[in-house]
Amino acid sequence: MDWKSGNDVILEFDELIKSGKARPHTGPLKIGVDLGTANIVLAAVDQENRPVAGVTRRASVVRDGIVVDYMGAVSIVRQLKAELEDILGESLDFANAATAIPPGILEGNAKIIANVVDSADFNVTNVVDEPTAAATVLGIRNGAVVDVGGGTTGISILKDGEVVFTADEPTGGTHMSLVIAGNKKISFDEAEEIKIHDDQRVVFPIIKPVVEKMASIVHRFIQGYDVDTIYVVGGACEFDRFEQVFERETGIKTIKPVEPLLVTPLGIAFNCR
Ligand SMILES: Nc1ncnc2c1ncn2[C@@H]1O[C@H](COP(=O)(O)OP(=O)(O)OP(=O)(O)O)[C@@H](O)[C@H]1O
Numbered sequence: 001m002d003w004k005s006g007n008d009v010i011l012e013f014d015e016l017i018k019s020g021k022a023r024p025h026t027g028p029l030k031i032g033v034d035l036g037t038a039n040i041v042l043a044a045v046d047q048e049n050r051p052v053a054g055v056t057r058r059a060s061v062v063r064d065g066i067v068v069d070y071m072g073a074v075s076i077v078r079q080l081k082a083e084l085e086d087i088l089g090e091s092l093d094f095a096n097a098a099t100a101i102p103p104g105i106l107e108g109n110a111k112i113i114a115n116v117v118d119s120a121d122f123n124v125t126n127v128v129d130e131p132t133a134a135a136t137v138l139g140i141r142n143g144a145v146v147d148v149g150g151g152t153t154g155i156s157i158l159k160d161g162e163v164v165f166t167a168d169e170p171t172g173g174t175h176m177s178l179v180i181a182g183n184k185k186i187s188f189d190e191a192e193e194i195k196i197h198d199d200q201r202v203v204f205p206i207i208k209p210v211v212e213k214m215a216s217i218v219h220r221f222i223q224g225y226d227v228d229t230i231y232v233v234g235g236a237c238e239f240d241r242f243e244q245v246f247e248r249e250t251g252i253k254t255i256k257p258v259e260p261l262l263v264t265p266l267g268i269a270f271n272c273r
């Protein structure tokens with residue numbers, strides 16, 4: 001897939017989630033389960049990687065790729081699976097599914113993530129790393145993919161379609177909200193609301209130092225690699241000026257797809273075998 005068709009497919013997936021409908025399809029589905037720190041997303045695509053349906057829910061049962069509430073996580077994945085079954089009008093019991101982990105987490109933790117998906121009666125066929133999943137959707141063969149989620153910022157560097165480096169740092173949208181909470185002396189939940197819904201021109205200056213810090217971390221990691229473009233995805237890069245700050249800090253062209261929050265979940269489904 002190339003950049004433009006990647007964006008088209010992401011928009012199509014976004015519309016399916018918003019409408020709560022499924023696109024007609026034939027053949028077995030490929031399911032992607034993204035157990036994020038802030039959001040859990042289930043994506044269904046057909047064998048040609050066309051989005052068929054999707055469901056999402058805010059949840060805090062996983063933190064930075066580590067399951068902090070196992071039963072809660074299984075229960076939410078089961079509920080979302082039931083929702084998806086309703087939309088699709090078909091059972092997903094033991095359907096093939098892929099899931100993902102932040103780059104570099106311990107093998108034991110990756111296994112627990114897979115177990116959650118397995119316990120919701122999916123057949124786990126693949127566990128990919130998050131930025132790599134995003135790269136699949138965007139058709140990126142060279143450059144750095146940076147997934148700025150709720151809890152972590154994952155980095156994958158690709159060369160000729162191969163992942164040559166991955167890293168993960170504990171910074172993301174949660175840290176932006178903490179900074180807003182401190183600045184305005186309000187609770188985390190209130191800060192989260194303000195961050196997402198208030199005027200970006202007011203909010204962004206407050207969290208800009210966090211974005212600069214993220215960019216400097218990424219810049220440090222890509223030293224020694226021949227990276228001419230940084231691709232940013234994940235919910236925390238939804239701000240209009242996010243790429244601009246990244247570009248200025250790193251001196252490297254930075255671009256963002258439409259609906260960055262949905263890229264990794266969709267890419268996980270693409271990577272279902
Ligand atoms: N419109 C928006 N503007 C700013 N931030 C947003 C917006 N929408 C979502 N976010 C933030 O994006 C983050 C969630 O992004 P995402 O769903 O990519 O993370 P995740 O996959 O759950 O987390 P992780 O990958 O770190 O485990 C949250 O911190 C949320 O507040």
Ligand SMILES: [Mg+2]
Nearest residue numbers: 036130149264
């Ligand atoms: Mg994520």
